[in-house]
Amino acid sequence: MDDNLVVLDEIPFAPNVADFLKVAGIPGDSELAEAATGLFEWAVPQTRPKALHRISFINERKNDFVAVDKAVFSSRALAENLKDVERVFAFVATCGNELEEVAYDADPFMGPFWLDSFKALALQSAVAALQADLRKRYGLEKFAGMNPGSADEDVWPIEQQRSLFALCGDVEDLIGVVLTDSYLMLPTKTVSGIYFETESTFVSCQLCTRELCPSRRAKYTGQV
Numbered sequence: 001m002d003d004n005l006v007v008l009d010e011i012p013f014a015p016n017v018a019d020f021l022k023v024a025g026i027p028g029d030s031e032l033a034e035a036a037t038g039l040f041e042w043a044v045p046q047t048r049p050k051a052l053h054r055i056s057f058i059n060e061r062k063n064d065f066v067a068v069d070k071a072v073f074s075s076r077a078l079a080e081n082l083k084d085v086e087r088v089f090a091f092v093a094t095c096g097n098e099l100e101e102v103a104y105d106a107d108p109f110m111g112p113f114w115l116d117s118f119k120a121l122a123l124q125s126a127v128a129a130l131q132a133d134l135r136k137r138y139g140l141e142k143f144a145g146m147n148p149g150s151a152d153e154d155v156w157p158i159e160q161q162r163s164l165f166a167l168c169g170d171v172e173d174l175i176g177v178v179l180t181d182s183y184l185m186l187p188t189k190t191v192s193g194i195y196f197e198t199e200s201t202f203v204s205c206q207l208c209t210r211e212l213c214p215s216r217r218a219k220y221t222g223q224v
Contacts (some may be wrong), residue, residue, distance in 0.1 A: 002054065002169055004054050004055045004056065005052060005053075005054045005168070005169055006052060006053050006054070006133065006137070007050075007051075007052045007174050007175065008050060008051045008052065008053075008126075008129055008130060008133060009048070009050045009174075009175060010048075011048070011049045011050065011051065011125055011126055011129040012125070012129075013044070013047055013048070013049050013122060013125050014044075015040075015044065015118075015121045015122075015125070017037055017040050017041075019121065020036070020040050020117065020118055020121060021033060021036060021037070023117045023118075023120060023121060024036055024113065024114050024117035024118075025117075026114075032110065035110075036110075036114050039111065039114050039115065039118065040114075040118060043099060043115070043118050046098045046099060046102065047095065047096050047098055047099060047118075047119075047122050048096040048098055049093075049094065049095055049096050049122045049123065049125045049126035049129070050093070050094055050096055050126060050175035050176065051091065051092065051093035051094070051126045051127070051129060051130040051133075051175065052091065052092055052093075052168060052169075052171070052174055052175055053089050053090065053091040053130060053133070053134060053195075054089065054090045054091075054167060054168050054169070055087055055088075055089055055138070056068045056069040056071075056087065056088055056089070056090055056167060057069060057086060057087050057088075058082060058085065058086055058087070058088065061079055061082060061083065062079065063076060063079055063080075064076045064079060065079060066078055066079050066082050068088055068090070068167065068194075069167060070166070070167065071163040071164065071166060071167040072163065073156070073160055073163060073164075074157070074160065075146075075155065075156040075157070075160070077146070077155045077156060078146055078156055078194070081144070081146060081196060081198070082196055085196045085197060085198070087197075088194045088195065088196045089134055089138075089143075089194065089195040089196070090164055090167045090168050090192075090193075090194050091130055091145075091168070091192065091193060091194070091195060092165070092168055092171050092175065092177055092185075092190065092191070092192040093123065093126040093127045093130050093190065093191050093192075094123065094126055094175055094176070094177050094185075094187055094189065094190040094191075095119040095120070095122035095123045095126065095187055095189035095190065096122060096126075096176065096187070097176035097177070097186075097187050099115065099118075099119065099187075100186070100187055116188075116189070119187065119188075119189035120189055122189065123189040123190070123191065127191065131195075134195065140195075140197060141197075142197065142198060142199060143195050143196060143197050143198060144195070144196060144198045145193045145194060145195045145196070146193050146194055146196075147191060147192060147193035148160045148161045148164055148183075148192065148193065149161065149183065150193070158183045159183055161179055161183045161185070161192065162179065162183065164192055164193070164194070165179050165192070168192075177190050
């Protein structure tokens with residue numbers, strides 16, 4: 001395997017049912033809590049969050065593209081963020097594909113939403129483990145990230161997922177994540193991108209004009 005590639009496929013996952021109910025928006029004393037807790041208890045032992053990351057080095061950059069090892073990314077925002085950086089960390093993190101292959105007889109209306117909320121918890125564990133490993137392995141203190149398709153469509157086009165996955169190796173074989181022909185990732189609770197060392201607090205939300213995005217983590221500024 002590529003010496004620069006690290007796979008994390010034994011990530012501890014011991015979520016708290018109270019956290020799950022909170023994410024799913026279910027009061028602990030409601031009638032729905034018992035049914036949702038049943039789904040939670042069924043899903044926990046089957047779920048294996050996973051992640052991978054690969055250290056890469058910048059070969060060339062201009063104001064609208066960056067060449068990272070064997071991949072070329074066209075993005076003015078990415079080029080600006082990486083103008084003083086020599087190494088980056090391509091990554092993919094996922095809730096795991098185990099729950100894609102089984103079914104649970106839950107509430108027919110709320111069950112899919114509950115399961116989606118549960119997968120979000122698993123993804124959080126995968127991202128936390130990924131970031132902790134980067135800090136420990138490379139001594140990173142402060143870093144930020146960008147994701148293809150995040151923010152407005154011209155910030156870093158989602159089509160460049162293909163180049164990012166090529167940089168990361170056989171992602172499907174390594175951690176079970178499939179990149180579709182429309183550049184979406186399966187399982188849906190999966191995130192990919194590039195981390196880079198920085199003293200700033202940049203997040204892609206700063207370049208996104210979608211006001212009501214439920215995942216927004218920062219106000220729109222229009223600036224890197």
